[in-house]
Amino acid sequence: MNTPMVIRIGICGLGTVGQGVWKHLSRIRPELEARLGVKLELTRASVRDRRKKRSVTIPAGKLTTDSLAVATDPNIDIVCELIGGTTVARDVTLGALACGKVVVSANKALICKHGAEIFETARRHGGHFLFEASVAGGIPLIKALREGLVANRFPLIYGILNGTCNYILTQMEEQDAPYSAILGEAKQLGYAEADESLDVLGWDTAHKASVLTFLAHGTWVKPEQMIVEGIDRITPGDFKNASALGYGIKLLAVITRDFTTGELSVRVHPTLLPESHVVAKVSGVFNAVSVQGDVAGTTLYIGRGAGQDATASAVISDLVDAVSLLKNDRRAFITARKRPGPARPALACRLAPPEHIRGRYYLRLTVSDEPGVLAKIATALAAQHVSIASVIQSAQEPAGAASLVLTTHQSDERAIGTTLRRLSRLSCVLEKPLLLRIGDFSE
Amino acid sequence: MNTPMVIRIGICGLGTVGQGVWKHLSRIRPELEARLGVKLELTRASVRDRRKKRSVTIPAGKLTTDSLAVATDPNIDIVCELIGGTTVARDVTLGALACGKVVVSANKALICKHGAEIFETARRHGGHFLFEASVAGGIPLIKALREGLVANRFPLIYGILNGTCNYILTQMEEQDAPYSAILGEAKQLGYAEADESLDVLGWDTAHKASVLTFLAHGTWVKPEQMIVEGIDRITPGDFKNASALGYGIKLLAVITRDFTTGELSVRVHPTLLPESHVVAKVSGVFNAVSVQGDVAGTTLYIGRGAGQDATASAVISDLVDAVSLLKNDRRAFITARKRPGPARPALACRLAPPEHIRGRYYLRLTVSDEPGVLAKIATALAAQHVSIASVIQSAQEPAGAASLVLTTHQSDERAIGTTLRRLSRLSCVLEKPLLLRIGDFSE
Numbered sequence: 001m002n003t004p005m006v007i008r009i010g011i012c013g014l015g016t017v018g019q020g021v022w023k024h025l026s027r028i029r030p031e032l033e034a035r036l037g038v039k040l041e042l043t044r045a046s047v048r049d050r051r052k053k054r055s056v057t058i059p060a061g062k063l064t065t066d067s068l069a070v071a072t073d074p075n076i077d078i079v080c081e082l083i084g085g086t087t088v089a090r091d092v093t094l095g096a097l098a099c100g101k102v103v104v105s106a107n108k109a110l111i112c113k114h115g116a117e118i119f120e121t122a123r124r125h126g127g128h129f130l131f132e133a134s135v136a137g138g139i140p141l142i143k144a145l146r147e148g149l150v151a152n153r154f155p156l157i158y159g160i161l162n163g164t165c166n167y168i169l170t171q172m173e174e175q176d177a178p179y180s181a182i183l184g185e186a187k188q189l190g191y192a193e194a195d196e197s198l199d200v201l202g203w204d205t206a207h208k209a210s211v212l213t214f215l216a217h218g219t220w221v222k223p224e225q226m227i228v229e230g231i232d233r234i235t236p237g238d239f240k241n242a243s244a245l246g247y248g249i250k251l252l253a254v255i256t257r258d259f260t261t262g263e264l265s266v267r268v269h270p271t272l273l274p275e276s277h278v279v280a281k282v283s284g285v286f287n288a289v290s291v292q293g294d295v296a297g298t299t300l301y302i303g304r305g306a307g308q309d310a311t312a313s314a315v316i317s318d319l320v321d322a323v324s325l326l327k328n329d330r331r332a333f334i335t336a337r338k339r340p341g342p343a344r345p346a347l348a349c350r351l352a353p354p355e356h357i358r359g360r361y362y363l364r365l366t367v368s369d370e371p372g373v374l375a376k377i378a379t380a381l382a383a384q385h386v387s388i389a390s391v392i393q394s395a396q397e398p399a400g401a402a403s404l405v406l407t408t409h410q411s412d413e414r415a416i417g418t419t420l421r422r423l424s425r426l427s428c429v430l431e432k433p434l435l436l437r438i439g440d441f442s443e
Numbered sequence: 444m445n446t447p448m449v450i451r452i453g454i455c456g457l458g459t460v461g462q463g464v465w466k467h468l469s470r471i472r473p474e475l476e477a478r479l480g481v482k483l484e485l486t487r488a489s490v491r492d493r494r495k496k497r498s499v500t501i502p503a504g505k506l507t508t509d510s511l512a513v514a515t516d517p518n519i520d521i522v523c524e525l526i527g528g529t530t531v532a533r534d535v536t537l538g539a540l541a542c543g544k545v546v547v548s549a550n551k552a553l554i555c556k557h558g559a560e561i562f563e564t565a566r567r568h569g570g571h572f573l574f575e576a577s578v579a580g581g582i583p584l585i586k587a588l589r590e591g592l593v594a595n596r597f598p599l600i601y602g603i604l605n606g607t608c609n610y611i612l613t614q615m616e617e618q619d620a621p622y623s624a625i626l627g628e629a630k631q632l633g634y635a636e637a638d639e640s641l642d643v644l645g646w647d648t649a650h651k652a653s654v655l656t657f658l659a660h661g662t663w664v665k666p667e668q669m670i671v672e673g674i675d676r677i678t679p680g681d682f683k684n685a686s687a688l689g690y691g692i693k694l695l696a697v698i699t700r701d702f703t704t705g706e707l708s709v710r711v712h713p714t715l716l717p718e719s720h721v722v723a724k725v726s727g728v729f730n731a732v733s734v735q736g737d738v739a740g741t742t743l744y745i746g747r748g749a750g751q752d753a754t755a756s757a758v759i760s761d762l763v764d765a766v767s768l769l770k771n772d773r774r775a776f777i778t779a780r781k782r783p784g785p786a787r788p789a790l791a792c793r794l795a796p797p798e799h800i801r802g803r804y805y806l807r808l809t810v811s812d813e814p815g816v817l818a819k820i821a822t823a824l825a826a827q828h829v830s831i832a833s834v835i836q837s838a839q840e841p842a843g844a845a846s847l848v849l850t851t852h853q854s855d856e857r858a859i860g861t862t863l864r865r866l867s868r869l870s871c872v873l874e875k876p877l878l879l880r881i882g883d884f885s886e
Contacts, residue, residue: 022739025596032593113596132591138739140591148575148583150475151759278724278745295467296581296756299746302721313739316594328771365876 003032005330007323008043010076012067012092013083014054017106017133018045020312021080022056036323046070046083078322080104080315086113088399093118097127102322103263106133106311112210116220128325130318136161136206136287138310139303140317145215145291154216158254158441159289160282161208163201163305164192165231165251169270170283173239173248174347179232191285201230201253202268203235209253211287213266217257219349227267227357227413234270238364241392241405242436245362246336247272248280251437256352260293263352271439272362279441291440298442354413360389360438361408361416366431369402373428377404380422384415401430406436447476448773450766451486453519454533455510456526457497460549463484463755464523465499468762473694479766489513492595514539521545521765523758529553536561540570545765546756549576549706551753555650559663561855573761579604579730580650580677581753582746583760588658588734588814595736597659601697601884602732604651606748607642608674608694612713613726616682616691631702634728644673645694645711652696655732656709660700662792670710670800670856677713678878681807684835685879688805690715691723699795702737706795714882715805724882733884741885797856799815803832803881804851804859808866811875812845815872820847827858844873850881 009025013020022042026033029040045058064070071092079096081103083089083281089110096103098121105111131158132142134158136199145154160166164186171182183200186192198204206223213221217298231251243248252271257264260405278300282288287305292298304310314324367373374391381388391407408416416435423429452468454461455806465485468475472483486500489510507513514522514535518729522539524546526532532553537547541564550556554561554577565572569690575585579602588597603609607629627636641647649666656664674694695714700707716723721743725731730748735741747753810816817834824831835848851859859878866872 028594107457138736139742142585143591144583147764148586148760149756150763151471151756224480276724278721281719281721281724293581293756295752295759297747298752299582299744301742301744303742309738310740313592313736316738317591321590323512370885377700 004037004039005327006039006041007078007326008076009319010070010073011045011080011082012045012070012083013361014045014047014058015082015084016308017311017315018080018082019054019056020308021056021082021315024309024312025316026056026315036320036411038323038327040323043076044070044073048376064226067092071101072099074099076101077326078104078319080103081110082106082315082317084109086110090114093129094121097121097129100126102128102130102325104133104315104318104322105129105131106315107131107133108204108207108211111214112223115211115214118188126329128130128322129319131211132318133311133314135211136289136301137303137305137307138313139287139289139301139305140314141289141301142215143317144299144301145212149291149293149296149299152295153259154255154257154291154293155259155306156254156256156292156441157212157216157289158252158439160250160279160287161197161204161253161289161305162251163285163287164196165205166283166287167191167285168200169231169234169249169251171232172236176236176239178236179234192240200232202228205251205268209255209266209268212253213255213264216255217264217349219264221264221266221351222337223265225351227269229269229435231270237403238434238436241274241364242362243275244392245390245407246275247438248275249436250275250280250282255441257349258352262349263356264349265352265357267357269437271437273439273441277425277441286408317377354417355415357413358410359412360410360440361386362436363406363408364436365404365406366427366433367402367404368428368430369400370428372400374404376426376428377406377423380420381406381408383422384411384419386411386415386419447480447482448770449482449484450521450769451519452521452523452762453486453513453516454488454523454525455513456524457488457490457501458511458527459523459751460498460754460758461523462499463751464525464758465501467650467752467755468759469499471759472583473711475763479763481766481770483766485606486519486627487513487516510535514544514794515542517542519544519868520769521547521762523547523762524553525549525758527552527554533557535753536572537564540564540572541568543569545571545573545768547758547765548572548574549758550574551577551647551650551654555653555666558657560652562598569772571765573764574654574752575761578758579732579744580746580748581748581756582730582732582744582748583757584732584744585658586760587742587744587860588655592734592736592739592742595738596702597698597700597734597736598702599697599699599735599884600655600659600732601695601882603693603730604696604732604748605642605648605694606728606730607635607639608648609726610728610731611643611692612674612677612692613680615677621679621681624676645671645845648694648711652698652711653845655696656698656707659698660707660792662707664707664709664794668709668794670712672712672878673736674713680846681877681879684807685715685805686718686836688833688842689865690881691718692716692879693723693725697882700792701795705792706799707792708800712880714880716882718883720882720884795834797860798858799854800856803853803883804829805879805881806849806851807877807879808847808849808872810845810847811873812843812870813871815849816845819869819871820849820866824849824851824862824867826865827854827862829854829858829862
């Protein structure tokens with residue numbers, strides 16, 4: 001009988017997620033070992049402060065403050081990078097990959113910013129980079145896209161990727177309460193960070209959309225190349241207007257690819273979704289991702305997108321895959337190991353220009369309450385061939401102001417962008433207009 | 444430069460699914476070959492009738508009527524068993540596994556009936572058995588349970604696993620039309636088989652529940668050990684009653700495991716689901732599976748459960764996994780290959796007795812329209828300590844009959860079963876009572 005292979009795991013960063021991984025891995029280790037036929041050893045963990053109180057008990061001899069030492073320790077096979085941020089985390093990731101190790105990461109910001117470099121380093125040195133936990137937490141979405149749907153191309157992927165925003169939107173609608181009040185509540189409950197901007201302005205969703213775009217289309221699109229709009233200007237009145245029109249409001253990432261022209265578009269924006277649509281029913285901190293495959297049709301994935309346990313579940317799934325990779329590598333006895341890079345070869349693919357991104361729009365304007373205003377606004381829309389589908393008008397604070405809500409027929413991002421700039425310059429338009437997209441997704 | 448490894452694929456059975464696999468695999472082969480670093484060869488296919496017209500063009504030299512010859516052909520590495528049934532399909536599967544090949548299967552009835560034998564044969568001869576297409580079609584659910592949620596135990600899995608039944612139920616509710624009329628429509632549209640019984644009586648769902656139970660709990664539960672009830676006795680009136688109570692009706696498989704006692708229950712029955720519940724919104728031929736994991740929390744998967752393309756998508760996903768297995772096996776240069784058997788080691792686990800399966804119930808009785816009937820019925824329920832929560836009574840054809848709908852508070856399968864038998868014996872009860880379960884699943 002052979003002695004089982006020992007797989008040694010290092011964890012960099014023992015925050016909420018790191019502690020969750022340690023906790024669950026310690027608990028289920030015997031079962032995993034039996035199934036995988038290896039010994040799993042939690043070898044070392046790096047922390048910022050050795051003396052900080054933690055929810056898990058870790059022998060002092062296993063703790064270090066030197067993350068890079070864990071990453072490059074020749075006694076460690078798998079490195080979990082759970083530090084966050086894009087500086088030390090980058091050094092740790094590249095350092096471990098350069099040693100040919102497997103890196104497991106939950107860090108979407110890092111992948112979005114340095115993904116090309118990370119995958120190239122892995123390829124060059126025979127390392128592996130696994131990142132199930134970076135998008136949609138406990139939902140095995142990365143695995144579904146990479147493996148389960150391998151026969152498919154993806155004309156459309158869209159979904160709710162940020163639980164904080166979905167919680168805020170859900171509560172605003174249910175409580176008929178303003179954004180600022182619900183944001184305060186969310187911070188108290190720990191559903192929003194002290195600095196909420198990364199979440200509510202859409203950047204966290206954009207990071208995740210970037211990761212999904214790479215997986216689905218083999219190309220990197222940076223947040224600054226996307227349309228990214230947040231939820232901070234939405235009011236309870238918008239929910240009432242949307243409801244009157246038969247819609248709910250969700251912050252969505254939308255990734256479309258036209259396989260005839262090769263054009264790709266990636267965007268993040270609050271979206272009106274038909275109330276009957278399953279994604280419109282996904283409330284609270286849950287994530288939901290709809291994946292249209294050209295063979296499998298549409299599949300939809302719903303679950304917790306964040307939190308200690310859901311994220312640990314995804315990290316441990318990657319750890320198990322890492323063990324299989326290591327077992328096969330060791331069997332292969334090869335020194336200059338070569339790995340395939342991205343999941344998808346980068347087909348000819350370019351970003352769609354704004355005039356090719358078509359859709360219907362919801363436009364809320366605060367206007368002076370006087371005759372002739374609607375005519376001026378309608379004229380501005382007509383100049384860009386934006387055709388009005390419906391109008392809701394209501395008086396509003398302050399006195400003398402009215403709220404004007406328009407929906408449009410099909411138009412495009414260039415026309416609506418130009419229209420918005422022209423409307424902003426009209427003296428009868430008192431505030432920057434609010435634009436929401438209407439999501440015409442079939443299920 | 445090395446010549447790429449050639450992987451030779453045989454397809455047994457060129458019906459709807461087999462043709463779909465051939466079609467899509469032919470189309471995406473170059474992309475898959477580039478990604479996997481192998482040559483894929485569609486080597487042979489077996490058919491019942493060589494001259495039958497097919498939607499795909501296959502060189503005559505590749506066709507044979509001898510499925511077993513394909514299964515055991517030493518030139519074939521991967522065998523797709525797409526014949527269906529449990530006789531020839533069993534011979535093909537066991538024959539190929541005994542040669543140490545990889546078998547890819549969509550055959551839930553076969554797995555349910557002969558799963559233990561199949562996995563044991565694979566283990567003994569170093570073969571592999573992959574079956575993503577057997578449950579929930581285009582949704583990569585098997586992979587999610589086996590790999591993505593590997594850190595989890597599963598106290599509760601439930602869902603819609605049969606598209607035919609979900610189509611019929613959806614149409615009955617939407618059109619307010621009787622079962623028989625909608626079944627006729629479904630047959631014309633090709634959504635139901637000429638012999639519908641396997642689907643509508645719940646057996647197909649039970650086969651799939653058996654596969655999911657094995658995956659989640661490492662043990663085989665046969666349909667005859669489950670509560671299995673179909674949808675054929677549901678009426679448009681049941682949808683109205685359910686709606687008045689705030690519910691929709693779905694045929695669900697429900698798999699529960701109590702990790703304290705080890706008790707497992709597997710059942711298939713039409714279920715009242717709260718209208719606000721996401722699964723209640725899943726309509727038409729779609730499947731939906733909710734998986735409660737003890738680490739990841741609840742994740743939900745929705746998509747097409749059947750059809751040529753969705754099933755082909757799942758088969759091709761397994762083919763890609765099969766290629767990885769073969770590459771690793773060949774690297775390993777081992778002759779007596781040993782594979783781990785089930786995904787989960789079989790923990791101590793026994794079927795829950797009926798009195799431990801608790802729930803609330805909906806009971807529709809056709810009774811004689813005369814005084815004292817409700818008292819007799821209430822007495823029969825009270826004798827089993829089944830407590831009534833609500834009563835809806837309405838006159839009904841034929842004259843002199845009334846429809847009585849009761850919902851109960853928490854009870855259990857033993858008590859409700861005894862109650863039903865006693866009610867059936869009452870002279871005032873004119874038909875066999877209809878029992879529906881109320882699904883109290885939190886989301």
